[in-house]
Amino acid sequence: MKKPAAYGLALALLGATAITGTVHAQDATGPAFDRQTMMKQVGGAVRILSGMARGEAEYDPEAAVLGFRTIQAVAAGLPYLFPEGSETGDETEAAPAIWSDWDGFVAAANELETDAAAAVETGGGGLEAFQAAFMEVAGNCRTCHETYRIKRE
Ligand code: HEC
Numbered sequence: 001m002k003k004p005a006a007y008g009l010a011l012a013l014l015g016a017t018a019i020t021g022t023v024h025a026q027d028a029t030g031p032a033f034d035r036q037t038m039m040k041q042v043g044g045a046v047r048i049l050s051g052m053a054r055g056e057a058e059y060d061p062e063a064a065v066l067g068f069r070t071i072q073a074v075a076a077g078l079p080y081l082f083p084e085g086s087e088t089g090d091e092t093e094a095a096p097a098i099w100s101d102w103d104g105f106v107a108a109a110n111e112l113e114t115d116a117a118a119a120v121e122t123g124g125g126g127l128e129a130f131q132a133a134f135m136e137v138a139g140n141c142r143t144c145h146e147t148y149r150i151k152r153e
Pocket of ligand 1: 033036039040043092108109110137141
């Protein structure tokens with residue numbers, strides 16, 4: 001739980017694929033900035049996936065699997081991006097419930113990882129299988145955000 005060393009490891013694991021470039025922006029290298037960057041990756045993947053799910057973009061099995069892989073990778077590292085001391089700063093939208101209900105938060109991240117991993121397996125198997133997998137994955141976003149994210153603005 002909440003170990004800075006594990007946080008560094010998660011960054012090392014995820015860095016190559018997800019945060020290249022942006023993490024070195026000046027004055028923005030803390031955990032809150034990193035997890036926001038990760039979440040933006042997830043948001044970008046979901047935008048592409050939802051376009052395909054709704055038929056606004058042509059279904060592309062490879063793009064589908066790639067999108068789910070991105071989400072899976074971020075979900076796997078997510079709990080390590082909330083070390084103690086990162087409750088504030090970088091205009092974080094992380095809710096205090098993350099730290100007061102740590103096990104619940106980790107369970108929510110694990111759920112996303114599990115659903116994304118399943119979607120990696122099935123999401124390339126035709127439009128209907130993809131749509132079903134996408135619904136499962138996308139259901140996690142609101143569930144976690146409702147409890148563990150404070151919406152600013
Ligand atoms: C386990 C909890 C959890 C799950 C699941 C989750 N999120 Fe998030 N998300 C967060 C938290 C916490 C923040 C706020 C992070 C911060 O500001 O420090 C956030 C922030 C975001 C942001 C704003 C990033 C920024 O600062 O610009 C986007 C976009 C986002 N999430 C998209 C998604 C999408 C899409 C999904 C579903 C595929 C998802 N999230 C699933 C916890 C979660």
